[in-house]
Amino acid sequence: MGDSLTIIIVGIAALAIGVIIGRIALQKVNKKAAADLEEKAKLLIKEAEITAESIKKDKILEAKEKYLKIKSDFDDEANRRKNQIIANENKIKQRESKVNKQQADANRKEAELDSLKQNVAAQLDIVKKRKEDLEHKVEEKVKALEKVANLSADEAREQLIETLKLEAESKASALVKDIIDEAKLAGAKQAKKIVIESIQRTATEHAIENCVSIFNIESDDIKGKVIGREGRNIRALEAVTGVEIIVDDTPEAIIISGFDPVRREIARLSLHRLVTDGRIHPARIEEIVAKTTKNIEEEISEIGERTVIDLGIHGLHPELIKMVGRMRFRSSYGQNLLQHSREVANLCATMASELGLNTKRAKRAGLLHDIGKVWHEEPELPHAVLGMELAQKYKEHPEVCNAIGAHHDEVEMTSMISPLVQACDAISGARPGARREVMESYIKRLKDLENLALSFDGVNKCYAIQAGRELRVMVDAESVTDSKAGQLSFDISQKIEKEMQYPGQIKVTVIREMRAVNYAK
Secondary structure (H helix, E strand, O other): OHHHHHHHHHHHHHHHHHHHHHHHHHHHHHHHHHHHHHHHHHHHHHHHHHHHHHHHHHHHHHHHHHHHHHHHHHHHHHHHHHHHHHHHHHHHHHHHHHHHHHHHHHHHHHHHHHHHHHHHHHHHHHHHHHHHHHHHHHHHHHHHHHHHHOOOHHHHHHHHHHHHHHHHHHHHHHHHHHHHHHHHHOHHHHHHHHHHHHHHHHOOOOOOOOOEEEEEOOOOHHHHHHHOHHHHHHHHHHHHHOOEEEOOOOOOEEEEEOOOHHHHHHHHHHHHHHHHHOOOOHHHHHHHHHHHHHHHHHHHHHHHHHHHHHHOOOOOOHHHHHHHHHHHHOEEOOEEHHHHHHHHHHHHHHHHHHHOOOHHHHHHHHHHOOHHHHOOOOOOOOHHHHHHHHHHHOOOOHHHHHHHHHOOOOOOOOOOHHHHHHHHHHHHHOOOHHHHHHHHHHHHHHHHHHHHHHOOOOEEEEEEEHHHOEEEEEEOOOOOOHHHHHHHHHHHHHHHHHHOOOOOOOEEEEEEOOOOOOOOO
């Protein structure tokens, strides 16, 4: 019993000691953990202070950089404005100097004009005085003559008129006699010419070409592509070709309108290529039209060579061959000019053979008689005279040159080939007169309209469209400003009113386009 109690007491004591030791150990651990936490907190605070200091320095540097940049920009703007002000002041000084100089010149000219007026007035007084003296002397002379001749001035005038009348009748009779004698001497030649002209009664009629070409399409969906967004494609095509593209309700067809057959053909072929390719936009349109124009020029040369080979004409100058090919796209009184010239050449050869003349020379003259109509510069000369000058320039035979120049009686005929070409031209072109004259005058009016606009400075291209009711003028953007474009439109319209005759009204549209082109390499 006593031992058990002892053991219990010892156990309690040991437990109490263990608890005390545990508390002491726990306190030490807690103190160490608290010290560690305090140390970590100090490190975090120190790191935060370092980071804050770094951020503060960065912000200060950034603020300084912005300040310096703003200051630099301000200084640059201030310098620019200062330089601009100085430049404006210099311009004002120059203008002021120029105005002062002009004022001085005006004053000087005004003084010179006053002096000149005084001189003119003095001269007029002298002339007036001399005129009065002369009239007085003439009256004295007339009175003296009347006294000597015992005739008045009216009686002398009547005798003089009677004498001149008798002399004129004598000279006229002699002139008539000389003309009759000359006609008798040239009787055989005149008779042969009359025989040739009588062949004109066999003239045939020909179909008249119009100013419209039809481009057929597979479906109406293509019309939308041709027009483009907001019409930019069709405007670009009209601008580079010079024709009017009409896209209306006509099923599966686009109408190309223009008086120049070459432009219509270029537009038709370009449309065909664009529709076949499928890529239709302004840049592609310009590229295709440029290629088509080059192909047409090559085709013109080929047509000319093929024509002279078919007709058996040799030694023709290359430029004349090109002009012959160009006839394919022109018209003469509503008739295809190349077909007309080939027909005239064959008729000339046939008639020359019948009359015993040089057939090759006659055929050559017949083919070339209308080359003046296809000369690209179109000076102020009749086409027959221009054709004669071109033939002389390219060393054609004098008889051929004379036949070309005389086929409309602008030049005197000097060989039998000349009336032959004139007769064959009339045979090939004979048809009811009203239509051909209307067509020819209409085309001439459109060409004159374009040439009138091209005579102004800064105009690059000019196209008459809408049957001559609208004139579109493309100008050089560098030499013609926006304000000058408006003035140019007004000037052209005023010149058209003064120099041309036309029905209705003509709309003058000046188009100025600025392009900036660079290449990425």
